[in-house]
Amino acid sequence: TFDVTFSTAGHDVPPTLYGLMFEDINHSGDGGLYAELIQNRAFQTVTPGTSAALTAWAALGSAKISVVKSSSPVSSALPNALSFAVASGTTSTVGFTNSGYFGIPVTAGWTYTGSFYYRTPSPPATKVSGSFTADLRSTGGTVFTSATVPFTTSSTWQQATFTFTASSTQTSVENLFALSVGGSTVAGLTMEFTLISLFPPTFNGRENGFRMDLSETLLDMKPAFFRFPGGNNLEGETAADRWAWENTVGDLVDRPGRVGDWGYINTDGLGLYEYLQWIEDMGMEPIMAVYAGYSLNGASVASSGMQTYITEAINQINFVIGDASTNAQAAIRASMGHADPFTLNYIEIGNEDFFSPTTYADYRWADLYNALHAEFPQLHYIATSATSGNVPTLSPTPTYWDLHIYSNPICLTILKDFFINGAFNFDILSRNGLQFFQGEYATTTENSGAALTYPFIDGSIAEAAYMAGFDRNSDIVFAASYAPLLNHVSSTQWTPDLITFSPNTVIRSTSYYVQQLYSLYKGDFYLQSTTNTASSSVQWSVTRDTSAGQYFLKVINTATSANTVVFTLPFTPSHTTGTGTILTAPSGTQNTPTSPNAAVPSTFSFTAGKTITYNAPGLSLSVLVVTE
Numbered sequence: 001t002f003d004v005t006f007s008t009a010g011h012d013v014p015p016t017l018y019g020l021m022f023e024d025i026n027h028s029g030d031g032g033l034y035a036e037l038i039q040n041r042a043f044q045t046v047t048p049g050t051s052a053a054l055t056a057w058a059a060l061g062s063a064k065i066s067v068v069k070s071s072s073p074v075s076s077a078l079p080n081a082l083s084f085a086v087a088s089g090t091t092s093t094v095g096f097t098n099s100g101y102f103g104i105p106v107t108a109g110w111t112y113t114g115s116f117y118y119r120t121p122s123p124p125a126t127k128v129s130g131s132f133t134a135d136l137r138s139t140g141g142t143v144f145t146s147a148t149v150p151f152t153t154s155s156t157w158q159q160a161t162f163t164f165t166a167s168s169t170q171t172s173v174e175n176l177f178a179l180s181v182g183g184s185t186v187a188g189l190t191m192e193f194t195l196i197s198l199f200p201p202t203f204n205g206r207e208n209g210f211r212m213d214l215s216e217t218l219l220d221m222k223p224a225f226f227r228f229p230g231g232n233n234l235e236g237e238t239a240a241d242r243w244a245w246e247n248t249v250g251d252l253v254d255r256p257g258r259v260g261d262w263g264y265i266n267t268d269g270l271g272l273y274e275y276l277q278w279i280e281d282m283g284m285e286p287i288m289a290v291y292a293g294y295s296l297n298g299a300s301v302a303s304s305g306m307q308t309y310i311t312e313a314i315n316q317i318n319f320v321i322g323d324a325s326t327n328a329q330a331a332i333r334a335s336m337g338h339a340d341p342f343t344l345n346y347i348e349i350g351n352e353d354f355f356s357p358t359t360y361a362d363y364r365w366a367d368l369y370n371a372l373h374a375e376f377p378q379l380h381y382i383a384t385s386a387t388s389g390n391v392p393t394l395s396p397t398p399t400y401w402d403l404h405i406y407s408n409p410i411c412l413t414i415l416k417d418f419f420i421n422g423a424f425n426f427d428i429l430s431r432n433g434l435q436f437f438q439g440e441y442a443t444t445t446e447n448s449g450a451a452l453t454y455p456f457i458d459g460s461i462a463e464a465a466y467m468a469g470f471d472r473n474s475d476i477v478f479a480a481s482y483a484p485l486l487n488h489v490s491s492t493q494w495t496p497d498l499i500t501f502s503p504n505t506v507i508r509s510t511s512y513y514v515q516q517l518y519s520l521y522k523g524d525f526y527l528q529s530t531t532n533t534a535s536s537s538v539q540w541s542v543t544r545d546t547s548a549g550q551y552f553l554k555v556i557n558t559a560t561s562a563n564t565v566v567f568t569l570p571f572t573p574s575h576t577t578g579t580g581t582i583l584t585a586p587s588g589t590q591n592t593p594t595s596p597n598a599a600v601p602s603t604f605s606f607t608a609g610k611t612i613t614y615n616a617p618g619l620s621l622s623v624l625v626v627t628e
């Protein structure tokens, strides 16, 4: 039995404590949160004439399709186009299909919004007019919904738009988007197409917006912040491939896209503006990273070359918070629909610069920090964990520092301690003004070292034990986020992840529920209590929602057997019945596509008094809500 008593002493819990870390990994952006349904919609960065250039595309009927470098590109950003050639004398239906990002959802009641650019490089002397049919169909050819799209041959690019509404829901996502036309209409013609796009309804109805079910899943966590755009995907394989904000704003036809750092093309249709608008719609605030001169091939920009990236970072920040009436970058923001500045308090300079500690410590950190702090003194600048040990050896001394931990339930490396035992890592740190951002953490293997494809209850409860340390030390831990956040079940480069999705399903992992419970029951004040030992299998935390007069008693039991905790509160609650929520499951339990709800939270009632005795089941996180 663990006896826990409280003083009324404690400290504020920062509102930023629990949030989300995001980068486009595992198709979490393109093919995930970004709602575009067409993969390879503008043939960005591909090599014309190769089969890879046609990823996700296939011909319908006798048409010949290939990716070409257009003789008159739709824009300088999009030089490639789909060439669609129809032999003379063709009479049967011809066209082409797209298989989406490993499938396309067909959902009853959804009105889909489509568009494409097209032209006829060598139009016939007498214009040809006809109609395309745009449709959603099964791979077997059953058409679920369609729209007629009139066209007239022209050597200049035209943009067609259309909508169609699904009347049925298909459980299978083995569906295709198709554009087709009667062969006799276009016999002998070669046409070009690009930026072929199809959107479902989006979160908050935003144009070029985010997938609804994934947004709702994240909203259910009430996250405080969103760290973006990376993570490794900020850095590029080379500086030329980095995430460069200017390439991600403005009209879609002007966004070139880039080769992302996780093995697939980033369309950058999910760009800086879309991130910021969605973050605002979701009630979060950004923790925005700026490129800091290190890329994943191991090269650092030379000190003499830093000004380019300093200017780029200043412009990126001005896009977010600049005055649109005086600043050119802010004017782009206004032209896209957000005249007022977005909320911005935190900037992270780089990512995991412990891979290049010398150049980061010698000049990359100082060059960017000094320039940005001078330009925007009101913002907080986060240094990436450039050195091991407990404090960064950087100058100027950072106030905010991002730590990353990937470990097994017991062992942790960065802070040289243990994950479950590591719940006391921050307790041992001196309060010298340094604020910690646990920017990435997750149980990634079993204690045996076996890799995890999905989080499992043992690891999720170990994370919960560690997170009790975030609550307890939230005087120096200002933010924490699990990573990675999302993975497409059909294209994953890193496991485990918090949320696994397919084109039409979302699976909340056991770690998702741990993150959700800590975020929902964060409170605004932490009550100091009986200290515990690092090796204890039971951890606890009590926070208070002062305005609601509610206390959140979190109990974490990482043992497989039950443990009893007796709380003696510094007050006698007037409500003698409390409601609790618990996440618990047998060792090894995982939520997976075949067992999505193997472990989900459940609620219970308990007797609330000055003394509360709680028997915590093995492998459990419980939150007991007591009302004054």
Ligand SMILES: [NH3+][C@H]1C[C@H](O)[C@@H](O)[C@@H]1CO
Pocket: 023, 025, 230, 231, 232, 233, 351, 352, 404, 440, 483, 484, 494
């Ligand atoms: N290597 C991890 C650390 C890096 O910051 C992320 O991109 C990766 C997974 O989220």
